[in-house]
Amino acid sequence: MTKKETSSAWFTLLPTLPKDRVYGMFDMLTIQICFGIAAWFFLVGGFTGLYLPAREAIITVIFGNQIPLFLISLLALYSARYGVDQWIASRAVLGPRFNDILLIAFYLGSSAGWIAYAGLLAGNSVQKINLEFGGPGIISDPYWGPVIFAIVAILIGWYNAYLGPTALKWVSRFGAIFMVTVLLYFIYYILVITGIEKIFTEPPKGDVVADFGVPENFSRNWALALTLEWNVGLGFSWAFWYGQWTRLVKNESAAYHGTLWGWGIIAAVSGVFSALTAIIIGSFDPTDWILTAPFSFAILALILFAIANITSIMMLIYPLSITTVSRFPKLKWSMVTIIFAILGILVSIIPGVFERYNVYLAIISLLTGIYGALLTGGYLLTRGEFSVEDMYDMSKNSKYYYVGGFNLAAVIATIVGFIFYLTTFNPLTTQSMNGLFPYISAGIPTYFVTLATFLLLSKVLKQTP
Amino acid sequence: MLKGILFGKKKNQANYKEILRISKSRTEIIKEQLHRIDPTITNQLVERIEYIKNNQPLVPRIKKRDYIIAIVINLVITILYFIIIMG
Numbered sequence A: 001m002t003k004k005e006t007s008s009a010w011f012t013l014l015p016t017l018p019k020d021r022v023y024g025m026f027d028m029l030t031i032q033i034c035f036g037i038a039a040w041f042f043l044v045g046g047f048t049g050l051y052l053p054a055r056e057a058i059i060t061v062i063f064g065n066q067i068p069l070f071l072i073s074l075l076a077l078y079s080a081r082y083g084v085d086q087w088i089a090s091r092a093v094l095g096p097r098f099n100d101i102l103l104i105a106f107y108l109g110s111s112a113g114w115i116a117y118a119g120l121l122a123g124n125s126v127q128k129i130n131l132e133f134g135g136p137g138i139i140s141d142p143y144w145g146p147v148i149f150a151i152v153a154i155l156i157g158w159y160n161a162y163l164g165p166t167a168l169k170w171v172s173r174f175g176a177i178f179m180v181t182v183l184l185y186f187i188y189y190i191l192v193i194t195g196i197e198k199i200f201t202e203p204p205k206g207d208v209v210a211d212f213g214v215p216e217n218f219s220r221n222w223a224l225a226l227t228l229e230w231n232v233g234l235g236f237s238w239a240f241w242y243g244q245w246t247r248l249v250k251n252e253s254a255a256y257h258g259t260l261w262g263w264g265i266i267a268a269v270s271g272v273f274s275a276l277t278a279i280i281i282g283s284f285d286p287t288d289w290i291l292t293a294p295f296s297f298a299i300l301a302l303i304l305f306a307i308a309n310i311t312s313i314m315m316l317i318y319p320l321s322i323t324t325v326s327r328f329p330k331l332k333w334s335m336v337t338i339i340f341a342i343l344g345i346l347v348s349i350i351p352g353v354f355e356r357y358n359v360y361l362a363i364i365s366l367l368t369g370i371y372g373a374l375l376t377g378g379y380l381l382t383r384g385e386f387s388v389e390d391m392y393d394m395s396k397n398s399k400y401y402y403v404g405g406f407n408l409a410a411v412i413a414t415i416v417g418f419i420f421y422l423t424t425f426n427p428l429t430t431q432s433m434n435g436l437f438p439y440i441s442a443g444i445p446t447y448f449v450t451l452a453t454f455l456l457l458s459k460v461l462k463q464t465p
Numbered sequence B: 001m002l003k004g005i006l007f008g009k010k011k012n013q014a015n016y017k018e019i020l021r022i023s024k025s026r027t028e029i030i031k032e033q034l035h036r037i038d039p040t041i042t043n044q045l046v047e048r049i050e051y052i053k054n055n056q057p058l059v060p061r062i063k064k065r066d067y068i069i070a071i072v073i074n075l076v077i078t079i080l081y082f083i084i085i086m087g
Helices: A003-008 A025-036 A039-051 A054-071 A075-082 A096-132 A144-163 A165-194 A196-201 A208-212 A216-241 A252-266 A268-281 A286-290 A295-327 A333-349 A354-382 A388-392 A408-424 A443-460 B002-033 B039-054 B064-086
Strands: none
Touching: A025 A165, A025 A252, A025 A295, A039 A054, A039 A096, A039 A216, A039 A268, A039 A286, A039 A295, A054 A196, A054 A216, A054 A252, A054 A268, A054 A354, A054 A443, A054 B064, A075 A252, A075 A354, A096 A144, A096 A216, A096 A286, A096 A295, A096 A333, A096 A354, A144 A165, A144 A295, A144 A333, A165 A196, A165 A268, A165 A295, A196 A268, A208 A216, A216 A252, A216 A354, A216 A443, A252 A268, A252 B064, A268 A286, A286 A295, A295 A333, A354 A408, A354 A443, A388 B039, A408 A443, B002 B039
16 A cells, blocks of 8 residues: 555545554543643633632542543544544444434534634633733734634644644644643642642632522532533533544554543643632633733743644644545545634634633533433444444445434434433523432433433334444 | 255345345445545545455454453542542
8 A cells, every 4th residue: 555545544534544543542642632631621620610619629620521531432442443534433323314413513513613712712811911911912902812813823723733643643742741741830839839728728719609590508519510510511522523533543442541531631630720720819711820920930821821722723623624524525635624724713703702611511511422322322232343334335225324314213312312401401591400400410411311212222123233 | 844944045045145236236335425536535445445344353452451440540530529529
């Protein structure tokens, strides 16, 4: 096989063969760390620290992200085993038409928002620090500062994503080590300067009763349940993003552990950092703490936020693009990557998106938790044995065509999961719909309800992948 | 019994022919679905699918110890979470 043929699997729908696999365990960890550490983790950690004391906030960030990742960890194995894109693999479980609906409406539809969030958080930090230390006027502007930086970050991210897996490997090696080192140093600094005892006895500065209108006598339950829900939302949100990376891995163990710990407990360092800063200063945005620290910290923090978000943007655009060219193979790689960059820039320009982040995460928790449950169920039913030929064949001849392109067991389980979630918790109004929510969260129970329904119906309807 | 064997053999042969027909047309179907893209890619796809079918596992499989490591660490995190929250 020529070099050209080998590399073409990185930019087309072709399944990867061993020669195309460029990532080992270390690379999978660093890539997922770079993908994970970004706006989403800083914000979720910040909101957790705003409503919970330090001890509870730290364990909520770790548990809330790690456990959902563990529950959906089998998703890493589909593409590692067969070399196909994630959304080609999930046709085997969902049926090609149901898979297309989820792919287009939810994965492609919502993903420009992630790019914008990553760009805007970095831009927001740059604007605040620039304003504080008297930098150029245009960057200090509260609207144009973040937007200009977001556009620059998205363009840099786009270029690296366009270059492909090898460029991303080298960027992530340096980026991940730098970010984890700086974050651990910041956490150490906070604990030493502020004092461990003070941090762990400081009450949270946010109030769920005032902010969300929950009953005062249940305020602790609500604070625990809401913060857990936000973290679980982030943990499950990775369900859409496994196979685009694990198809490039040299062995299944690296695929499994790289995604499990890279997005989980290691990237959670950034969530712990922002939780601690929220406890100290009472703001969900860690940039506000940076402004109170020495000037050298401001420079370091600027580099940290820039690297965190630019690397995440590249880690978003590459999988989005590989999934798109896998589904629509007529499209050219360069054109697809540019489209996602432009969409990210457009969403960045819309004011007010940033403030609605919690609601966005809760919705994503609903969708991705269900999708993760279905694919976990598919793996359990088949022990991970699939027909790669039938995954690519979208005609009626495919054994994964089911009924009209829909696996009824998956469709019904999805509806049941949706109903269960929405009758438990309304993510738009943060209301408990049946009184269960402060005692149970919504995302994790929905995962189990969906999984159980899918497994049962697959047996009853005899629609096993 | 002889009738049963003969009938069974004929049925098996018919099934085998059907499988062959489907298998043969499958490549054509995939090619047809992708006819508008670069024919080199289409041919490579068919070659690669054949390769994967005949060379499983493609990469070393996950081992039981990987699952055990994951279960143990996540169990510890879960226990810690509930101890701290209950406390």
